[in-house]
Structures are given as structure tokens and as C-alpha cells.
Amino acid sequence: MDAFLDQFLSFILVEKGLAANTLDAYGRDLARYVGFLGDEGISTPGQVTPATVLRFLTRLKQDGLSPRSRARALVSLRMFHKFLLAEGVAANNPTSLIEAPKNVRSLPHTLSLAEVDRLLAAPCGDDPLSQRDRAMFEVLYATGLRVSELVGLRQRDLQLDVGYLMAFGKRSKQRIVPLGDAASDELRLYLAHGRPALDKDLGVPQIFLNRAGRGLTRQGFWKIIKRRALEAGILKDISPHTLRHSFATHLLENGADLRSVQTMLGHADISTTQIYTHVTRERLRKIHEQCHPRG
Template sequence: MSPRWMLFTEQARCYTRRMDQFIERFVIYLKGERGASPHTISAYAADLAAYAEFLEDRGCAWDAVDRVALRAYLSALQASGLSRRTCARKVSTLRSFYKVMFRDKYIARDPMLGIRSPKPEYHLPSFLSPVQAETLAGAQVGDEPQELRDRALVEVLYATGLRVSELVSLDVGQVDLGSREAVVRGKGGKTRVVIVGEAALHSVRIYQERGRPRLAHRSGEPALFLNRFGGRLSDRSARSVVNAWRKRAGLPEGVSPHTLRHSFATHLLDGGADLRVVQELLGHQSLNSTQIYTHVTQIESRKAYQMAHPRARSMSEAGEALKTDAL
């Protein structure tokens, strides 16, 4: 063993080997190096706390765990009734945690090497039709500041495909009404520029002129979307706004900010937008995340074809159609 490795090993032994101390170090890594969102950090910390409790109940040390213990943990996750997607995320959390612990010399080996993640099931995203999206965005509102804010919020969500966390983190200075662009800080602290449509720009302009000044009770608050106390609007409040507008527009339950994000991507692809462009606008790191929307458009295209083309229908349906035409 090299002197350098012996030094790191000896330093590691000086720490109490309780896992919670190393979870804190991992959280520092997520904040500092990954630029992870508070939501991501909270999810990772909860995953690791549950894992630590599992090991403690079985008398296993987190820094000396073997494949048998890890496979037992995976089996326990699957037996708990969690979805495969949730199980895969929890395994991904462990993979990231042990990778950082190995990198920083807190453990001599990475026990996650060779451990496969369960394949998550993929559900096609729900989205609004263009008519439904227009109905939602075009709902009539008054001139109250919160109503003007809510219209701008819904319009921006549909026009840009932003995640709700990205939307509420927008500051006034990040939206350029002249260039019709917004600078967004997305997952992992990565910055991207999104295009804002004319309808959304108009709503934002009206909100900034007539609504926001009446909500800005706190001097110096940079947030674009303010709550009634003058502070930054929360994720939860933004979801409530979309749900209220959904009811006003008479749309079915289940419409959320993410539904508008799905609708944004689907409608762009339906309109002929390049997949890579949509990937960039959505802030997807992997093209695979964007390609799921092509499956959606393919399914809708197939439905339209089968409904519209006479030779796509069954022989009995085609015969009935001919009889009807002959009358």
C-alpha cells in the first residue's frame, strides 16, 4: 500500500463511521459540485437515510457492505411495492453516493460496481391538445394583480416548457422582453436560453406593468412571480395556480405544470421541430429523455391515420362507410 493511500486510510479511520456524517458530506457535494436543486437534495438524503436504517437493522456497516447485502436491499425495495422507477432512482442514489465516497478515499472500494439497476417502466407523458392548451391559456381574467400574474405564469409555462422549479426561480432580469428570450438555470445548475412566444411576452409585460408593482411589498425582491406577500412564488403555489386555471377552463383533472411542459414538447414535434432543438429547449441532458415525445406523436399520428384513411379501417367498417356514402 502506498504511503499516500495509507494516509487517506488513517484519516478515514479518525471519523466516526456513522453513515449520517457521510451523508452530510455527500449533500455538500450535491450543493457545491453538482449544483443540485433543493428537491433533488432532499430526495437523495431521504433515500440514503432509509438505506442507512436498513443496514443498521441488519448490523451491516455502510463502508464494508458487500453484494449480498446490496442485493438484499434491492429485494426489500421491490418487495415494498415501490414502482420500478422509484427503485431505480434509489439505486442511482447509492451509485452516486458510493462513487463520491470512493473518489474522496473514505472507502477502499466501490461496492456498487457490477450492481445493475432495475429497469424502470416508462409511461407516455400526458399532454393537452392544441385546442385544450389554447382554452387553458386563453381563459378570461380580471385586472387584479394575482390574476395578471397567473395568466403570465400559465402562458410562460406553455410557451417555454419550463419545469415548475425553473419557472419560480426566474428573476425579472432573466426575461428579456426585447429579444423574446429568458435565461434559465436548470438541473445541475446548467444555464440555457429559452424562447418566449409573443402571447406569453404580452402577458408578462402586462403583469410587470399592472400586477407585479402591486404585489411587490418587499423592496429588492428580484423574483418575477410574486406571492401576495411580495415574496417569491413557491412550486406548490404555482401548481395550485395551474389547477385553478384548469378548473376555470373546464379541463379534466390531472393538468399540472408538467402537463404543459409535455404539451410544449409534443406540439413542437407535431409542428416539425427538430428533436435536438426540442432537447435543448427542454434542458434534457440525454436525447433519450426527449425521444419519448416522438413515441407520443407517432401514436397520435397512427390514431389520426386510422380514423381518416378509408383503407386503414377494417373491412366491415369500410363496407359500412360505402353503404352510407351510397345513400
């Protein structure tokens, strides 16, 4: 089965044009699956039955994986077995009739306006790293970029004279996102002073650099926002997507229409964006409970 897995991963790399993060997720899910099949004594695709797949999904549940993670794993399995069927190495697809685990969708964590202000002000120094962090936070809150989109930004993606940037989202889809004055000003300051101080002449095209002069990674940003949140006295569990979630929620709270927010976030399906309307309704309910005499 390992050989079939290698063939499949090569196929989706060349034919599907999936993002690197998606490829990594498929690889992890399927490596775990192939290991499970080995434990079951299964060495050929024809030995896999729907019952085998259900046992694997049960194992994932026992291991503590969430319904969302198990549903993602099932998507990986479906693609794998569909590939095996198309290649003629299997006579059927054992995943075709298996339903995805039910997922109770959790509301995204957001910051209040006051907390956003404190976080944006946390990198208060004039040193290159503070200039970089201020620019990153302002850009994220102004645009709602995914963190992978932020760390992948290049100078050619910026149009500061007209106030927008070009983002490259999932499946390399492009979208134009407004920047706003505050983010544009912090970017200009960082590009004029902070970035040249961090640049080690390595020819790195990314805008945001680490101490070594290399492009900042998603993991690097995660550490930065965690540390800056503590400096700002924010005790909430902040993730790299927190400013993206706050961007969308605050836009809707202030009257933005859902389609515009969908476009700026780069969501292919508006149902993904609609989760933020639940956030705003939940916040209104809490305000009503706290402030109404009979709440």
C-alpha cells in the same frame, strides 16, 4: 453510518454543484438506506455487501416504488459507496455490479390545442393573481420551461424588447429561449400592474409572487394549475410539467426538428427529447384508428 452520510452530503454540496432538488432527492434516498442498514444491524461500510444492497432494492419494490424511483435510489447508493471507497473507509463498492431496475418509460401527459387554449384563458380577470397566472401559463407554453425554472425567473433574465428569456436549468446551465408575442404581452401587463400590486417591498427578486409578496414555489404553482384546470373544465390529471410536455409535442407535430426542441427544453441528451416523437406517433395511430374505415 449517519456520520458518513453527513460527510457525503457535504461533499456533493460543495464539490458537485448539484441542484437543490437533486440534493434533496439524494438525501431522502440515502436516509432511507441508512435506516435500512440500521435495521439490518449494519453500522460500518465494510459490513455492506451486494446482497445487502439487493435486499434494500427489494424492500423499495415491496414498498411500491416505481422502477424509475428505484433506479434513482441506486444512483444515490452508487455515489455514496464510491465516496466511501475514495475516502478509504471502505475496501470495495458493493453496488458496482448491480444493474438498475428495468424501467418501462411512460409517455408524458399532454393537452390538446383546444385544452391549452381553455387553460390559458381560465385566469380571465383583471386582478393581480389572474394577471400573474395568465403570464405564467403563457410563458410555460411558449418556452417549455421546467416549473423550477419558471418560479426562479428574475426580471434580469427577461429580454422582452427582443423576445427571449434566459433560463437556468439543471446544474445551473444557461440557455436562451424565444418567448413569442402572446407571452411577452402578458408578461408586460403583469410586470406593469399585477406584480406591483403583489409586491410587499420585501426585496424579492423573483418575477412571480404569491399573495404574501414572496416568490412563488413549485408547490404553489402545482396548486394553481390544478385549480385553473378545473375552472377550464379539463378533467385530465395535470401536473406542473404538463405545459412543458405539450410545448414539445405541439412543436414536433407542427414540423419542428428534434435538435431545436432539445435545445429549447435544455435536455443534455437527445434521447430524453425523443420520448416526444413517441407521443406524436401514438397520437397519429389513435387518429388512424378513429378515422380510417378499416382502422
